[in-house]
Amino acid sequence: MTSPFDVLFLEPVEKKKPHVVKVGFVEESGRYKIGKPTRPAYTHDHGFLQNTPNHKPIREPTLDDRKMYTKWLANLNGAELLCNPTLGKKIDRCSGDLTDATAAYRHFLFGKGADRTVNYEGFIRTDMAAYALLDKIATDFIEQIEVIGKDRLKFSVTSSMYSVGTDGIIGMPQTANWQKTLGAHVLWVSADVAVATNSDAEICYNADLTLHIEDRYNFNPGSADIATKISDKENGQLELCGMGVEYMNYAVIRRNLTWVAKKPATKMLTGTPTSQ
Numbered sequence: 001m002t003s004p005f006d007v008l009f010l011e012p013v014e015k016k017k018p019h020v021v022k023v024g025f026v027e028e029s030g031r032y033k034i035g036k037p038t039r040p041a042y043t044h045d046h047g048f049l050q051n052t053p054n055h056k057p058i059r060e061p062t063l064d065d066r067k068m069y070t071k072w073l074a075n076l077n078g079a080e081l082l083c084n085p086t087l088g089k090k091i092d093r094c095s096g097d098l099t100d101a102t103a104a105y106r107h108f109l110f111g112k113g114a115d116r117t118v119n120y121e122g123f124i125r126t127d128m129a130a131y132a133l134l135d136k137i138a139t140d141f142i143e144q145i146e147v148i149g150k151d152r153l154k155f156s157v158t159s160s161m162y163s164v165g166t167d168g169i170i171g172m173p174q175t176a177n178w179q180k181t182l183g184a185h186v187l188w189v190s191a192d193v194a195v196a197t198n199s200d201a202e203i204c205y206n207a208d209l210t211l212h213i214e215d216r217y218n219f220n221p222g223s224a225d226i227a228t229k230i231s232d233k234e235n236g237q238l239e240l241c242g243m244g245v246e247y248m249n250y251a252v253i254r255r256n257l258t259w260v261a262k263k264p265a266t267k268m269l270t271g272t273p274t275s276q
Contacts (some may be wrong), residue, residue, distance in 0.1 A: 029147035031159045037190035040160045047218035048236035067242040068234055076105055101180035113245040120213050120251035124185045129174045134169055146261055149195050149255035159189040176227040185215035188261035211253045218246035
């Protein structure tokens with residue numbers, strides 16, 4: 001999509017009247033458009049509460065609910081002891097370190113629905129799916145910014161949502177820890193971009209990106225844990241009686257990305273975090 005931005009006057013010596021040339025800038029390409037950071041319209045599901053009035057629990061806890069709660073609290077306490085390598089425990093039965101997963105589940109049982117900041121830098125450091133995620137975002141970002149950035153020197157962009165694990169482009173987390181902590185989630189990107197030329201007359205881009213991550217932690221009908229195959233129905237039972245409460249995970253990470261137009265990026269998103 002283009003819009004007139006300026007008018008360039010050229011006045012050749014042999015003519016008295018100027019030639020008028022309209023210069024058009026591209027305002028939008030792919031997921032990105034010119035503008036200040038703006039969260040895209042997106043609605044998270046409510047799991048087992050999706051069809052309940054105001055997405056609230058529908059009953060007081062029953063004896064069966066309390067037994068289920070006792071079972072999962074015991075599972076949590078056991079996992080915190082056995083699946084945390086910093087405590088020197090064995091994790092062979094845990095599918096790896098579950099430190100982030102147990103913290104997220106404890107918040108489900110005791111957090112009363114309060115928002116939570118998730119350790120997304122930890123996801124990037126420990127899960128290969130995160131590296132692939134950032135690589136694909138960087139590739140997409142570069143492609144679209146080279147379109148939007150034509151004839152510009154400095155500008156800001158904001159994106160639509162990237163769906164991690166559900167759109168077939170960016171895959172699910174690979175480790176059990178992050179499958180349980182985040183699983184499928186969404187993020188969007190805002191960035192400030194500067195354009196210059198180098199000594200070889202190549203167009204060079206320098207972009208400061210902010211990735212805004214969000215996910216509603218809950219359980220969904222028909223779903224099951226990837227590693228254990230345990231049905232979500234058991235924890236859905238806790239949602240329906242209010243003994244487990246869904247909540248929002250949020251995170252913000254920042255990266256600097258530099259590249260020369262029409263050439264591979266010289267710094268990928270995983271390599272150059274910037275200060276908060």
